[in-house]
Amino acid sequence: MKNSIDTDMIIDNKRGKEYDTANQPLYYSTAFLRPSLDDEEAHLYVRNSNPNREKLEEKLARLENGKYGFAFNSGMSAITAALMTFSPGDHVIMPSDMYGGTYELSKTILKRYQLNLTAVDQSNLYSVANAVTKDTKAIYIETPSNPTLKVTDIKKIVEIAKKNNLITIVDNTFMTPLGQSPLSLGVDIVVHSATKFLGGHSDVLAGAVIVNDEEIKNSLQELQVVMGMGLGTYDCWTLNQHLKTLSIRWKQSTENTDKLYEFFKSHEGITNIYYPGEDKLHLSQASHGGAVISFRIKDESKAQVFVDKLNIPLVSVSLGGVESILSHPKTSSHKALTEEERQDRGITDGLFRLSVGIEDADDLISDIRQALDSI
Template sequence: MQSATRLLQSIPVDELTGAISVPIYQTSTFVQEAPGVNKGYDYARTGNPTRRALENILATLEYGHSGYAFASGLAAIDAVVKLLSAGDQIVAIDDLYGGAFRLFEHVYRRFGIDIVYCDTTDPAQVAAALTDKTKLVWLESPSNPTLKVSDIAAIADIAHAHGAWLCVDNTFASPVLQQPIKLGADIVVHSATKYLGGHSDLIAGAVVAATEEIGLQLKFIQNASGGILGPFDSFLVIRGLETLPLRIERHCSTALKVAQFLQTRPEVRAVYYPGLEEHPNHAVAKKQQPGGFGGIIALVLEDDTQEAATQVVTGTKYFHLAESLGGAKSLLCHPATMTHKSTPVAQRRAAGVADSLIRLSVGLEDAEDLIADLAQALDRLSEAKETLKEAVREAEAQLA
């Protein structure tokens, strides 16, 4: 069965009515026949039919044992970290999403969980960072925002040899392009706000467990902590999933054209996109994501300043300046002052998040229009630079 067919056939027809669309069970509780005797549901925090349908679909897509839907991507990450105990250690990718970094550093470090960061594109660095306290290796592949790609299978072997779990944030690739559990991961997380929902109209998170053992623990944490996804948002994610393969195909094809265009511009020092042969992790990406390389691009300007980046991100017409990604409309952001502003400057720069780095989320618009939009913004940057140079030359001439 091909992936698109597998996805669509995993969305159930309602057994009660035959509805082709999953019904929204907008209820807080369920009537019981007797104490403890019910139709499979007793309280909506513990379980809801709409959410259960989504969770089963997610598990199918990621080839896992079970899935769990949360109120946000960070709630999903939080649930995974709650699998650990004081004294445990996480080895994480160095250009970690700023929200995850904030959660790790300012919440869980206070609870006695240690976090070590390394460049996970080099499995040897991961191996060197592991200790007898390491219980979890945390990857983003591709990473946010520098699009680093780590060898999931190799790192899974390293983690398991040390008795640790491997968790992969698969938000950027989506299950259409990459299935980390098939590569050896124990846990997969998503900000379902992004490609899974796909329409910039919800906040949601997801966790998929590879085994029953991990799944039971996550289910307990989900129920005990209560950060569940509501039925209407669960319905919206299911609605978004129905078009995920088609959307991802368009995102990938357009992003490659945009990335290739950006390589031709003198204002751009570097373009990070795994689909480019020049990308340092292109071979690994091609192996892990045979269906495409996603819709996210990062670029670093030749003028590596926040001022230059601000001029570009406020000068586009079709790329809207906003946090988030993965929607139908193209977005762009400046991570240094937006998504990664909570990461210390020195650590951010060392991980490759330059002051002028701009992250593009390529939407479903026509490639030609998006390219023209970026071209005019970069043209204005060059014109402003030339105007400044001319003013400096005139000032110097007057002084002479």
């Protein structure tokens, strides 16, 4: 009988066989005993593999309904590895409103690596199709996007890709595998910053890549091992532990987000709300609007005053923790963009991105209300 994802995140088929404890032991060693000199399956050196990473990668693959999972030492390592499966001179179509870290990567390392990237508005399918050249190898998607949560039609992009023999990559960090399943929609590569919802406790830096294709799997494995990009043993053990509660954390956060959305719609201090919970396209490829909501305050000059009045949300960077985290994209995730680029994307002084945690929703609303009312 096939278990549900919730069950698979908790049990381990090696429990009762290789160990007799509730939790998998922490295999804190850089080297492993070789049963025989020609044993290809044995763990050899921690950079290559270890039991904690092996179990984590099995879980990551299961979560995304994929065959092969890879745990990287950060979300940016995961994104870098996915893009470095291509060769110098190859062309990749990117979203115009890509994550700030991906933007910096495209402008620095990948530029020196001679990977050619073109950013287009991926909500316009004509623009995507028109950007394909003879050198194009892939289309990279973020949906919903960061920080204005624009939605891209995954199925339509996959159609364009297949027509042109291209690879599709989706950053699924915001929705988690519980909210959106890109591989099931025909996507080739899924990436995550596992630091966010998968980890969920703001205490581990990690990334994940999940694929079905064996050739892509081999390329990723080579990058992970040769470049030393694999997630460390202790972080693998920690992330394994945190995945046990992913389902209940996600459920509470998304329920809270729905309540906050209704509150934001009713407050006169908010001028714009960015949340895909009522977007038909989004809901045709996802099960929920997610647990991230962005908004713009009416008086943008009072951004600092607003955050100074808050008591519950952590005013910081990152997202996906059990605590609600309020970020200011202009001065954090998208600081590397030019002012013109930020204005074009709507990233102004008054724009905030709220990653909704698992606190009591009424407490969150009360705290945000009093902060808004004070300005």
